[in-house]
Amino acid sequence: MTVRDPFSDPFTGEESGRSIIELRGISRSFGSQEVLRDVSLDVRAGETVCLIGESGCGKSVTMKIMASLMQPTSGDVLWNNVPIRERSDEELVRDRLRFGYLFQGAALFDSLSVFENIAFGLRQNTKMSDSFLEEIVAERLKDVGMSPASATKMPSQLSGGMRKRVGLARTLALMPDIILYDEPTTGLDPIMIDVINTLILKTRKRRPVTSVIVTHEMSTVRKVADRVIMFYPLSRLQPGESQIVFEGTPEEAFSSDDPRVAQFVYGEAGERMQELALL
Amino acid sequence: MSSAQAPRRPTIIHTFGQLIVEFVQAVGDLALFAASMLRWLCRGLPRSTVVTETMYEVGVRSIPVVMITGMFIGMVLAVQGYQQFHLMRMETRMGAVINMALVAELGPVLAATMLAGRVGSAMAAQLGTMRVTEQIDALRALGANPIQYLVVPRFLACFLLIPLLTVLADAIGVAGGWMFSTQVLGVDSTYYWHYSTEYVAAWDVFAGILKSMFFGAAIALIACHRGFNCGSGAEGVGQAATSSFVLSFVVILVLDFFLGMFLNEIYWTLWPGPSSFV
Numbered sequence: 001m002t003v004r005d006p007f008s009d010p011f012t013g014e015e016s017g018r019s020i021i022e023l024r025g026i027s028r029s030f031g032s033q034e035v036l037r038d039v040s041l042d043v044r045a046g047e048t049v050c051l052i053g054e055s056g057c058g059k060s061v062t063m064k065i066m067a068s069l070m071q072p073t074s075g076d077v078l079w080n081n082v083p084i085r086e087r088s089d090e091e092l093v094r095d096r097l098r099f100g101y102l103f104q105g106a107a108l109f110d111s112l113s114v115f116e117n118i119a120f121g122l123r124q125n126t127k128m129s130d131s132f133l134e135e136i137v138a139e140r141l142k143d144v145g146m147s148p149a150s151a152t153k154m155p156s157q158l159s160g161g162m163r164k165r166v167g168l169a170r171t172l173a174l175m176p177d178i179i180l181y182d183e184p185t186t187g188l189d190p191i192m193i194d195v196i197n198t199l200i201l202k203t204r205k206r207r208p209v210t211s212v213i214v215t216h217e218m219s220t221v222r223k224v225a226d227r228v229i230m231f232y233p234l235s236r237l238q239p240g241e242s243q244i245v246f247e248g249t250p251e252e253a254f255s256s257d258d259p260r261v262a263q264f265v266y267g268e269a270g271e272r273m274q275e276l277a278l279l
Numbered sequence: 280m281s282s283a284q285a286p287r288r289p290t291i292i293h294t295f296g297q298l299i300v301e302f303v304q305a306v307g308d309l310a311l312f313a314a315s316m317l318r319w320l321c322r323g324l325p326r327s328t329v330v331t332e333t334m335y336e337v338g339v340r341s342i343p344v345v346m347i348t349g350m351f352i353g354m355v356l357a358v359q360g361y362q363q364f365h366l367m368r369m370e371t372r373m374g375a376v377i378n379m380a381l382v383a384e385l386g387p388v389l390a391a392t393m394l395a396g397r398v399g400s401a402m403a404a405q406l407g408t409m410r411v412t413e414q415i416d417a418l419r420a421l422g423a424n425p426i427q428y429l430v431v432p433r434f435l436a437c438f439l440l441i442p443l444l445t446v447l448a449d450a451i452g453v454a455g456g457w458m459f460s461t462q463v464l465g466v467d468s469t470y471y472w473h474y475s476t477e478y479v480a481a482w483d484v485f486a487g488i489l490k491s492m493f494f495g496a497a498i499a500l501i502a503c504h505r506g507f508n509c510g511s512g513a514e515g516v517g518q519a520a521t522s523s524f525v526l527s528f529v530v531i532l533v534l535d536f537f538l539g540m541f542l543n544e545i546y547w548t549l550w551p552g553p554s555s556f557v
Contacts, residue, residue, distance in 0.1 A: 064416070069416045069420060097422050103417055104413065107416065108414075120423075121421035124422050125422045170421070
C-alpha cells in the first residue's frame with residue numbers, strides 16, 4: 001500500500017499534540033444568512049474532537065471548511081501551520097487526500113457498486129492492479145464488519161447502517177491521517193450507534209489518526225472524545241459572545257455550570273419550549 | 280433621534296436593474312464554468328470507462344427517440360406542404376422544401392431538443408441529486424475533480440455525438456418525407472429526388488451539422504451548470520431539471536438564429552452569387 005508515499009510531510013505521527021488543523025477567525029454566510037462568525041479553533045495531532053451543538057449552528061459547515069470542501073467567507077484555515085490559500089491547486093488536492101471524510105448520508109456513489117465505491121479513491125490516485133484493489137477492498141470491508149460478498153451490492157440495496165459502514169470503509173481505504181465524521185450515528189438504532197462508535201475507536205487503535213466528529217449523540221461523545229467543542233447558534237448569542245460556548249473534556253462538558261451546555265448534553269428543552277412557542 | 284426608515288418598496292426600475300444584474304451574474308457564472316471545464320478538458324480525460332458509459336447513455340440511448348421524431352417530422356412536412364404545392368401544381372418540388380428544411384433547420388434543432396429533453400434534464404437531475412446528497416463533495420474528498428470526472432465526459436458526449444444524431448434525424452426525416460410524399464400522396468419519386476438534389480447543397484447539410492455541435496456544447500454546459508448549482512431537496516433537483524431544459528431550448532433557438540446568419544454570411548463570402556434555391 002503506497003498511497004501516502006508521495007507525501008513527504010505527514011500530518012500525524014511522532015509529533016503528537018501539535019496543531020494540524022487550525023481555523024482563524026472563520027466566518028461563513030449563505031446569501032444573507034450568516035452561519036459562522038469569527039470562529040477560531042484548532043485540532044491537535046492524534047486527538048479525537050467532538051463538535052456538538054444544536055442543529056443549524058454551523059458544525060458541519062465548520063468541518064467542510066476544515067477539509068477545504070467549502071471556502072470560508074473570511075478567515076484562514078491552516079493545515080500543518082500553513083494557510084491553505086498558500087497551496088497550489090495540485091498541493092491542495094494532494095493534501096486533501098490526507099483527510100478522510102465520512103459524510104452524513106455516507107454519500108456513496110449511486111451508480112457504482114460497493115466495491116467500486118471503496119476502490120474509487122485508490123483507482124483515482126494510484127495505479128494499483130485490480131487484484132491488489134480486491135484485496136484492499138476485502139480488508140476494508142472486514143474492518144467495518146461486512147462480508148466480502150457485499151462488495152457486489154449497489155448502494156440502493158444497503159440499509160442505513162450498512163451505508164455508513166461502507167462509507168467508513170471507503171474513507172479508510174486511502175489510509176488518511178485525519179478522519180472527519182459528519183454525524184456518523186444519526187438515524188441509526190442504538191446497537192448500530194455502538195457499532196459505529198466501536199469502529200471509530202478501533203480505527204484509532206489500529207493506527208494513529210486524528211478524528212473530528214460532528215455529533216448530537218452524547219453516547220458517542222462519552223465513548224470516543226478526548227475533547228469537546230460546543231457551538232451555539234448565532235441567532236441566540238448575545239452581542240460580542242463567541243460562537244464556541246464550551247471547550248473541554250467530555251467529563252467537563254457533563255459537569256459544566258453553563259446552562260447552555262448542560263441543557264444540550266442532558267437533552268433538556270427547558271426555556272426553548274417557550275421560545276419555540278410550544279408551551 | 281432614530282434615523283431608521285421603513286424599507287422602500289422596489290420600483291419597476293429597481294426590479295429591472297435587479298433582473299439585469301442577475302442575468303449578467305448568471306452568464307458570467309456559466310462562462311466561468313465553461314472555462315473551468317475547458318481547462319480540465321485540456322489537462323486530460325477521466326478514465327475511459329467513464330467516458331464510454333456517458334457516450335452510450337447520451338448517444339446510443341437517444342437513437343430511438345431521434346429516429347421516431349425525425350421520421351414523423353419528415354412526414355408532417357409532407358402532409359402540411361402537399362396542399363399548398365398541389366394548388367400550384369408543384370408537388371414534385373416538395374422534396375426540395377422538405378429536405379432543405381430538414382437538413383438546415385429541423386434536423387439539428389429537433390435532435391438538439393430531444394437531447395436537451397432526454398439527456399440534458401437527466402444530467403441536471405443526476406448532478407443535482409449528487410450535489411444534494413454530497414456525492415460531489417465526496418468526489419473532491421477522494422481526490423477527483425468533479426468538473427473533470429462529471430462534466431468533461433458529458434460535454435464530450437454531447438459535443439461529439441450530436442452531429443451523428445443530427446445526421447440520423449436528417450436521414451430518417453428525409454426518408455419519412457419521401458415515403459409519405461411518394462407512397463401516400465402520389466408524388467413522382469424521380470422528380471422528388473431530382474429537385475431535392477438540385478436545391479439541397481452539401482453546404483446546407485454541413486451547416487446543419489456544424490450548428491448541432493454548438494447546440495450539443497450548450498446543452499451539456501447548461502445541464503451540468505444547473506446540476507452543480509441546484510437548490511436543496513427534491514424541489515431544487517426538479518427545478519434544476521426543468522430550468523436546464525427551458526434554458527437549453529431558448530439557447531438552441533437563439534444560437535440557431537445567430538449561427539444561421541453567420542453561416543449565411545460565410546456562404547455568400549465563399550460562393551458569391553444568387554441563391555441556389557431562389
